[in-house]
Amino acid sequence: MRTVMIGEDRVPAVGQGTWQLGTDRRRRHQEVEALRYGIEQGLTVIDTAEMYANGGAEEVVADAIDGIDQPVFLVSKVWPTNQAPERLRRSLEATLKRLRRPQIDLYLLHWPSRSVNLRDALTGLTQAFRDGLTRYVGVSNFPTAALQEAQALMPPDVPLVVDQVEYHLLNRRAETQLIPYANRHGVTLMAYSPLKFLAHLDPQDPRYQVLQQLADKRQVEPATVALAYLLGAGPVIAIPKAISKAHIDANSQALALELSADERRALQAQFPVPNEDLPFQAL
Numbered sequence: 456m457r458t459v460m461i462g463e464d465r466v467p468a469v470g471q472g473t474w475q476l477g478t479d480r481r482r483r484h485q486e487v488e489a490l491r492y493g494i495e496q497g498l499t500v501i502d503t504a505e506m507y508a509n510g511g512a513e514e515v516v517a518d519a520i521d522g523i524d525q526p527v528f529l530v531s532k533v534w535p536t537n538q539a540p541e542r543l544r545r546s547l548e549a550t551l552k553r554l555r556r557p558q559i560d561l562y563l564l565h566w567p568s569r570s571v572n573l574r575d576a577l578t579g580l581t582q583a584f585r586d587g588l589t590r591y592v593g594v595s596n597f598p599t600a601a602l603q604e605a606q607a608l609m610p611p612d613v614p615l616v617v618d619q620v621e622y623h624l625l626n627r628r629a630e631t632q633l634i635p636y637a638n639r640h641g642v643t644l645m646a647y648s649p650l651k652f653l654a655h656l657d658p659q660d661p662r663y664q665v666l667q668q669l670a671d672k673r674q675v676e677p678a679t680v681a682l683a684y685l686l687g688a689g690p691v692i693a694i695p696k697a698i699s700k701a702h703i704d705a706n707s708q709a710l711a712l713e714l715s716a717d718e719r720r721a722l723q724a725q726f727p728v729p730n731e732d733l734p735f736q737a738l
């Protein structure tokens with residue numbers, strides 16, 4: 456199984472996203488079952504956030520992990536307006552209450568904040584780590600320079616272990632600077648929205664056709680190839696969100712698929728990488 460290090464933990468390199476879960480109670484059972492099925496297939500890293508359905512996604516996660524045997528690795532995030540130390544603390548305590556856990560595995564700044572000074576946000580994150588509320592800390596939507604700036608503000612014994620950013624075949628900007636930088640500095644890249652682009656590609660599009668050909672050759676789905684590509688780019692974990700069992704099966708198969716250099720080149724030729732880093736955006 457393909458794995459990746461987050462801090463000192465070795466975890467499967469495909470996890471599960473939860474954006475848009477928890478918005479409608481009538482779908483709760485289906486969402487809980489989907490996450491449980493994903494965990495059974497080895498997708499034990501679960502990404503959520505206080506912002507998703509106003510905490511509703513965290514409640515779905517709590518129901519999904521209630522009483523299960525497998526250990527899971529839980530990730531949540533604090534919204535930019537809640538990143539001042541006292542508010543961050545309250546946000547994290549509310550997250551833990553919804554998750555019904557005394558501690559989370561990884562807590563991230565969801566986006567750079569326009570209203571809260573970065574140093575203050577990182578002080579709050581450090582305090583949460585020191586108080587044992589989270590095992591690891593990190594950031595999300597931080598391009599390379601912003602990540603570097605944040606790292607410089609952290610105490611040496613509280614490293615930022617993850618940067619969670621948009622990364623998929625149609626947006627390979629993370630490869631330009633961030634992944635090589637992350638690789639050198641022990642930061643794992645968490646790829647969000649890794650598969651959303653598939654719904655926007657016409658099956659007749661030559662880019663889709665290359666994906667399909669590679670998938671046919673390997674007897675897997677195009678999504679499996681698209682995820683396997685990301686995992687081969689460096690210390691990367693992808694966190695697709697999937698409700699359908701067929702999707703979850705396809706996603707978990709990426710844990711067993713290693714693309715050859717030729718296969719990677721064929722994809723790179725169709726999905727070129729722009730020569731620019733991810734944009735900086737503060738919310």
Ligand SMILES: NC(=O)c1ccc[n+]([C@@H]2O[C@H](COP(=O)([O-])OP(=O)(O)OC[C@H]3O[C@@H](n4cnc5c(N)ncnc54)[C@H](OP(=O)(O)O)[C@@H]3O)[C@@H](O)[C@H]2O)c1
Binds near residue numbers: 705
């Ligand atoms: N840090 C951030 O700012 C940020 C931003 C965006 C997302 N995220 C995180 O990243 C997670 C994933 O991103 P996302 O939800 O935006 O997009 P995504 O996972 O790339 O795409 C989700 C869509 O793809 C479909 N899908 C899943 N597996 C598939 C497969 N094997 N084949 C074809 N379609 C498949 C899903 O369908 P079904 O659900 O019907 O199966 C759903 O419609 C989020 O849920 C969230 O946890 C973080």
